[in-house]
Amino acid sequence: MPHLRFLPAGFVIGQSFAQSFPTKPIRIIASTPPGGSIDYVSRILAQKLPASLGQSAIVENKAGASGNIAAEYVARSVPDGHTLLVVASSHATNLNLYANMSYDPVRDFAPVSLLTTNYFVVAVPGSSPAKTFSELIALAKTKKGGLNYGSSGSGQGNHLGMELLKSMAGFEAVHVPFSGIGPTTSALLGGQIDVALLTPPGALPHVKSGRLKILAVTSPKRFPSLPNVPTVAESGVPGYELSGWIGLLAPASTPKDVVDKLQRETVKVLNQPEVITQLDVVSAEPVGSTSQEFAGVPAIRNCKVGKDHQAVRREGRVICRNRGRCERHSLSTSYVIFQSYV
Numbered sequence: 358m359p360h361l362r363f364l365p366a367g368f369v370i371g372q373s374f375a376q377s378f379p380t381k382p383i384r385i386i387a388s389t390p391p392g393g394s395i396d397y398v399s400r401i402l403a404q405k406l407p408a409s410l411g412q413s414a415i416v417e418n419k420a421g422a423s424g425n426i427a428a429e430y431v432a433r434s435v436p437d438g439h440t441l442l443v444v445a446s447s448h449a450t451n452l453n454l455y456a457n458m459s460y461d462p463v464r465d466f467a468p469v470s471l472l473t474t475n476y477f478v479v480a481v482p483g484s485s486p487a488k489t490f491s492e493l494i495a496l497a498k499t500k501k502g503g504l505n506y507g508s509s510g511s512g513q514g515n516h517l518g519m520e521l522l523k524s525m526a527g528f529e530a531v532h533v534p535f536s537g538i539g540p541t542t543s544a545l546l547g548g549q550i551d552v553a554l555l556t557p558p559g560a561l562p563h564v565k566s567g568r569l570k571i572l573a574v575t576s577p578k579r580f581p582s583l584p585n586v587p588t589v590a591e592s593g594v595p596g597y598e599l600s601g602w603i604g605l606l607a608p609a610s611t612p613k614d615v616v617d618k619l620q621r622e623t624v625k626v627l628n629q630p631e632v633i634t635q636l637d638v639v640s641a642e643p644v645g646s647t648s649q650e651f652a653g654v655p656a657i658r659n660c661k662v663g664k665d666h667q668a669v670r671r672e673g674r675v676i677c678r679n680r681g682r683c684e685r686h687s688l689s690t691s692y693v694i695f696q697s698y699v
Contacts, residue, residue, distance in 0.1 A: 378615050383414040384440045388427035388448070389509065390420040393538030394475050394556040394641060398603050399443045401635060402472075405626040420537045423447050423510040425455065432465040436608040438615035441469065446601040447513050467616050468651035469605040470623045475641040476576040476600050477515055477554040479522075479589065482545055483568045485552075490573040490592035493552060497528035505531040507541040507550040515541070515554035518575065518599035522554075526594050545569065554599070557582070557639040575599035580640040602644070604651055620648050 383406065387399040396418060403414040419427040424447055431442035448462055479490060487493035497504045508516035511534050523530060533550050535541045542559045544550045546568050554575065561582070563569040573589045574580050577598050589597045605623060607616055624645040626632055636643050 378438055378618060379410055379412040381439055382412055383410065383438075385414055385416045386427050386431050386440065386442050387416055387418045388420065388424035388442065388444050390418050390537035390539040392542060392559045393509070394473075394558055394601075394639065395443050395445055395603055396539075397556075397558040397639060398472055398636075398641070401632055402443070402605070402623065402626060405629065405632060406622060409622045409625060421510075422455075423451055423512045425451060425458065425460075428462065428466075429460050431606065431608055432460040434608050436467075436610040436612075438607055438611050438619060440608065441619070442466070442606040443472070443603060444606060445514060445603055447510075448604070448606075451512060465609050466606040467609055467611045468648045469607055469616055470620050470627075470648065471644045471646035471651040472603045472605055472623070472627065473636060473641040473643055474600055474602050475556065475639075476574060476580075477518060478557060478560050478571045478575070478580075478583075478586075479552065479573040480545060480555045480560050480564075480569050480571050481552050482548050483563075483570055484548065485570060487572065488570070490587070490589065493572055494526050494528055494593070497530055503529050503531060504551040505533050507533045507535055507544050507553040509538045509541055510534050510536060514599065514601040515556075518554050519552075521599070522589065522594065522597060525597055542569075557641075561639065574640070576640065582638055582640060603641075616648055 383403075385399050385403050387396050389395045396416070399416045403416045406414050419430055421427075424444055427442060428444065428448065428451075431440055434440040451458065451462060479493070481487055481493060485493075487496050506519050508519065510516065511532075515538075516532065516534065519530070519532070530552070533544070535544060538556055538559045541550075541553050542555055542563070545553050545555070546563060555569075557580070560569055560571060564571055571583060571586050573587055573592045574583060575589055575598060577588065577590070579586060579588060589599075605619070607619065627643040627645040633643055
């Protein structure tokens with residue numbers, strides 16, 4: 358007589374659910390407005406995932422509070438894999454910026470995959486008198502009242518990155534935060550701000566029309582799409598580099614088999630030649646990590662506001678006296694900021 362094996366109900370349900378997943382359209386929640394790298398990458402996923410998953414995918418932009426609005430929304434969503442979150446590096450640093458967060462950036466999410474690494478461009482209005490990065494620094498040091506710069510919000514990569522640049526290049530500028538890269542770009546186009554670190558998807562279309570000028574890039578080497586634009590390091594600030602990452606998350610408690618399926622299909626998308634070309638145009642590098650690899654990236658459990666830490670509360674000045682616990686954090690968030698102020 359055959360032996361009967363009784364498996365935990367959760368295992369059977371989870372396995373069955375994964376086999377039938379998805380059963381309805383997938384919502385990809387972008388934590389920024391249209392026009393930036395997060396939106397760009399989100400729309401690539403929404404375009405390519407349906408072919409293998411058999412369901413449509415739509416992008417919804419829920420911008421604000423440095424990504425907290427979108428993150429809270431997804432954290433509270435049904436954990437069935439049909440609502441996903443695309444975030445940037447700031448997801449890992451918000452815990453140091455906001456004292457009363459309604460969700461935990463680690464505990465409330467299931468990592469799916471690290472999607473891309475990306476860099477920024479130093480952009481000014483087309484009418485700016487600065488034609489090179491060196492001229493911009495000279496202008497910042499001599500202009501009465503100084504310059505003002507825009508960012509996607511306090512604690513975002515282009516905020517912290519500009520503060521690091523100010524410190525290393527020795528100039529001052531007033532921070533003007535916006536609610537995303539799109540509004541920041543609009544303000545730069547309208548001459549409301551003097552300079553900003555923008556992501557290539559938002560900046561490049563306006564460079565071709567002459568409405569924006571790119572004076573430098575924050576990568577360690579020049580962008581293939583902008584071979585005549587020097588890096589910041591080449592332009593007189595040796596050692597400066599600013600990168601960020603974009604990742605895909607699901608709500609915590611999403612069945613592991615569903616997360617694994619999403620991870621596999623996402624990696625397939627990122628390995629498609631057409632997608633690699635789309636990302637290369639905006640100088641983003643596809644990654645396609647495992648869920649476990651992505652789980653180690655934020656590394657924020659051991660870097661919380663406390664007696665050994667001073668959070669990013671004054672124009673991005675990050676000071677962390679706890680070297681041992683924050684060294685990995687500084688590297689994983691890709692913001693050399695943490696490292697530079699230790």
